Amino acid sequence: MTARSLLSRRRFGLGAFGAGALGTLSITRTAFGAPTLDSGTGENSGLGPLPAKGPRILCYVGGYTKHAPPGGAGNGQGIATYELNLADGSLVPRSVFTDIASPSFITLSPDHRFLYALSEIDDYNAGHDGSVTAFSIDPATGALRKINTVSSGGSVPAHLSVHKNGRFVLVANYVGGSIAVLPIKPDGSLGEATDVYKATGPKMPERAADNPPGNFAVSDHSGSHMHMVHSDPSGNFVLADDAGLDRVYVWKLSDDGKLVPAKTPFITAEPGSAPRHFAFSPDGRILYNLGEQDSRVVVSDFDPQTGEIKPRQSVSTVTEHFRGSTLAAEILVGPKGDKLYVSNRLGDSLAVFHIAADGSLTLIEEIWMHADYGRALMFEPTGRYLFCTNQRSDSITSFKVDPATGKLSFTWKFTPIGSPTTMAFVTLKA
Template identity: 60%
Template sequence: MRNPVSRRDFALGIAASSVAVGMVGAVHAADNAPAADSPAPVPPPPPKPVSKTICFVGGYTKHGPPGGAGNGQGISVFEMDRVTGALIPVTTFTDIASPSFITLSADNRYLYALSEISDYDKNGNGSLTAFEVNQQTGSLRKINTVSSGGSVPAHLSVHHSGRYLLVANYVGGSVAVVPIRGDGSLGAPTDVVHNSGPRQPDRAVDNPQGNFAVSDHSGPHPHMIRSDPSGRFVLVDDAGLDRIYVWTLNLGTGKLEPAKTPYYDMEPGCAPRHFEFNHTGRILYNLCEQNSKIVVSTFDPQNGTLNNIQTVSTVTPHFRGSTLAAEILISASGKYVYASNRLGDSLAVFAIGEDGTLTLQDEVWMHADYGRAMMFDPSGTFLFCANQRSDAVTAFKVDKTTGQLAFTNHFTPVGSPTTFAFMDTKA
């Protein structure tokens, strides 16, 4: 016979079970609770700043040289995608007229831009503007503007010493030396030298067949000025007089002094435009605009003398028609030279031999019209071309082993582009 359970006993049993379950739950809760002296959770650290590659692009604006107004807005600032080479717009500095050539100081703290104009002052000069560069963003702050010392400047560079800006005034027929102050600002020119010489023909006799393009030989037209890698000499390509001039620069006075051989005559009508030194500073590659040739010379860094060893065309033997060579670059490896051809719209790729001579190994379509300036990004992975008449920048991937160029299919819209500068920001 079963023992009967009263309602009272049943109720007491349920109560006891509830207490036991509650105690077990309390034990588990105690096990999961943090200790009274344990540290508070630490938030994850913020992401570290990452260095970026910044590209500056300049060109012709509505306020330009006589007959040379363009579609540009000023100096456009882009961030470069390091994987694809695409240029991503950041901002545009618009308070400047026709910055058709720009360059950075060696430490990237300052950017210098010329204005290719003839009405900066009552003397018909162009102008030069100094900018401070934000090292994290690449944004520009205008410091000051001074006269270029001549009409319609076409090129500028920072002297190897970092103390002077060197300027080629194309229409003015002069070169100028402009002091760079400690804060990056520019002073008045310390020297202005006017070139002179006999009238040269508008075309060279060794032109590509069918070339109707001419270069202005009405007078002196300095087109590029730069010091050699040692900083001992200053060289100038004069496209009007078909000469390359060689000077020394007195760092104390800021005056140019003719070298032992003050200039070298080149092919009449060839219009020497831009040049590059090889990595030893002993080979000079001089690009001639009108006949689309590169003249290869040895250079003596002790006395500044030049001796020609080769002349090579920037277009292939099968080319026929009008063309004007524009820009020349040398790869970071020192193994390849690149040249741009306007009108013909091609990029020439040369292999450099052990003796410094060149062999044309490829000719690449620019994919746009009237390519002028070219420049590598700081890593040398991409080559960019400023196509003035197409209002676009095109990008090519560089095979660093073979020197070959592969079009990336990237077009960046920029009004009348003519010049580049690149820098890596500080992380």
């Protein structure tokens, strides 16, 4: 598969400006009416005064902008900030940070003082890398201030996370097929990579044998495509999903930021299944891994002392009645640890699973996401609402969570935003 066809599958676009040619100082009004301050210092404002009572919860949302590799421009403007209305699950627009290209994944430091955003691009430098930008978060207003930007250690990054120790940002580069370790300095800024692991392996099939009936969707298997990297809850290990080579890697992370292979360096998933994202049980002993191509969750026992992964169950994220094309996207464990949630693109559904005492899964409902191509799923801090970013519908939808059953009911609240793919919530200090 050519680089252009690969990027087209990921729905990229190419803007008219390079990585270094970003905006000059201007105060504008966004497409949805929120005031925006865009400057070379990277500051934004417009959040307004604090409410008299109750917590103030902000939601940062990123996605695809016009600046991206060839394959189809996104409609986003940068990192948008919204305020959550807990009464009805709606998001109120506040501001947009526009001095960043295609921030398709964002994450927070453990103390929520800093936000890190990748740019899913391939022209940050002469090596065709993507980039990662560090921001500070004003604890009173939530305003973002850009600190610095560094190479992501590979082309077209797709995911990043902060290691449990808070000292490193881990980056998965999709087209580059690599995992990079970026040190975090005391001021929250990022240093150049301390380690970059580049994967190689045999070509895998584009479709899995356990596909849903009638699934014509494919995941690219022309080479390594790292799709997620994250530490386990104990912080003893770092895991990564390779959607191109159908592998799950396990490393130790040394004090100086080097990836050291575990006793079993990787396990091989179902050929063609394209392991995409994973989640852990609260105690860190059960690993739930989502196959993008076959839309299945593999349940495995995980040993937090050795890093060993032992698969023992595989369940579909669509009902037995489903026929057609689907690609699973996101997976997360609910706030109480007894439910698991998955978003299905193309089929446009949200799946809810009950988690048994031994960690095994039972699908209890699959509902319409009320939009197209849902990507990220995230609970707001109180756990009352679940939000879904819908890339092709240019919207975010919210669902009220039944506290007893974990089932979802649509709030009928749509948030218009161009090509959203990622979000993060912060509760401001009073």
